Amino acid sequence: MAKSALRFRDTVAQYERLTADVAARRYAPVYLLMGDESYFIDALCDQLATGVLGEAERAFNQITVYGKDSETGQIINLCRQMPMMGSYQVVIVKEAQQLRGIEKLSLYTQKPSPTTILIICHKEKSVDKRSAFYKGCTANGAVLESIQPRDYEIVAWLQQFTKQKGLSIDPKALSMLSDHLGTNISKIANELQKLMVSLPAGTTKITDADIEANIGISKDFNNFELCKAVMTRDMARALMIADHFARNPKDNPLLLTIMALFGQFRDLFVVNYLRWLSRHKGQPFPQDTELMRTLRKNNAFVINEIKQHAALWDNRKVFQILGLLREYDAKSKGLNTGGAPEGELLRELLLKIFLL
The missing domain is CATH 3.40.50.300 (P-loop containing nucleotide triphosphate hydrolases)
Known part of the structure; x- marks a missing residue:
């Protein structure tokens, strides 16, 4: 069919x-x-x-x-x-x-x-x-x-879902939910419903602290913070978060972490390529509204962050990193791991990324 x-x-x-x-x-x-x-x-x-x-x-x-x-x-x-x-x-x-x-x-x-x-x-x-x-x-x-939904569609749905409940949700809280729970909207909706019941009367915005207190996702040790550390080349912070993930493997599956990192580096690759076209081919670099459509984002602040992070990463290295992430995606599914636990695989992946 x-x-x-x-x-x-x-x-x-x-x-x-x-x-x-x-x-x-x-x-x-x-x-x-x-x-x-x-x-x-x-x-x-x-x-x-x-x-x-x-x-x-x-x-x-x-x-x-x-x-x-x-x-x-x-x-x-x-x-x-x-x-x-x-x-x-x-x-x-x-x-x-x-x-x-x-x-x-x-x-x-x-x-x-x-x-x-x-x-x-x-x-x-x-x-x-x-x-x-x-x-x-x-x-x-x-x-x-x-x-x-695809991974890039879940954030917009989450924003609309919370809006219908009379609330807004900040970008970090959004990322914590989507990175931790993936695209299972039944699970996300259930967790949000429980959270909303627990919020103090008069609350108008869901924050990362609310997510940590009510859903159990750490606001300091999560895929959002790991990606931020990697994007800004903060190796010490990234490895500290990886150590936390290794101690709590059930709450931080390697596959979801790799998906989050892949999405970040994919965005960097696109922005850097558009910059190359602008510099070498004379094509105008897209305005933020066009970039939002291209990268499937709905937040100008996120677009500015991606542009800042892209300047720190050469696209030849980004291309190699995307290949590494595909390799470790297979390992997260049990292929060619050599028996290494997920925490060790993540630490190994991060060291390869930083040392490229």
Whole structure:
């Protein structure tokens, strides 16, 4: 099956449209919620599960089944039933990726009941878009394809997420979260929800101190601070942070550290190349707004930092460092490590970077 052409931003836009429709009580008879990012699937399913029917109605007119324990015929029969003393009944199919013969639900999705709202939660992957089942869902219902974000997309989503909660978040706190938790937005959202409950009344901005106090990520020993030390050529500080990582390997996986460093050096390489084009080819060096688009950043302060750091690193060395990071990316996954622990591998990598 061909890879989806959708992007994470398409998922976010579709999710926002559907949540707005549900809030306005504009319901579709069928919701197919599918894809490899579970956050949006769970969030929209929860909104429907708690918003369509009142608490008293849910006892009679809402049922949840699980794909592994169900059959398509059983689900179709449930959907064909009439609601008891209400306008709708809600049928939720969780873990639908485990439902055998899910394509047979096309017998229902091609002509769904107007008094039933069927919610199909199909995680881990998308259904076959060539199937009659999928085509029935798109023609007669609503489809959300939930795509995982790339590393460069997570910061913008985090800023929007906190803004919707009435808060802002400073750049270091953003970096601490994204570097430590990666692109798992379900985990990030869960940690932020817990943090927001713990913040003092009247708080308007999440800081690095809040992240350290409530999520357990050190504000002094994290990938943000390590990258900053490397970019500014502070070898002593970088090795001190690496020693902390070695003592706390579960909280500081090598793979995430390498990804953070790779992103930093990739940005330096691009800026230095653009400077070379400006000096040797007469091409104008991009304005900050254009650089923000090129580097996929949304903060002018970050752009200024990247330009300052790029001046400290010759691109021939940056190119070699990117090669080193690819080599240690493989080692972080267990290839050719010689049995060395992650802390030793990180220290070895940093020494190679600084001594180039």
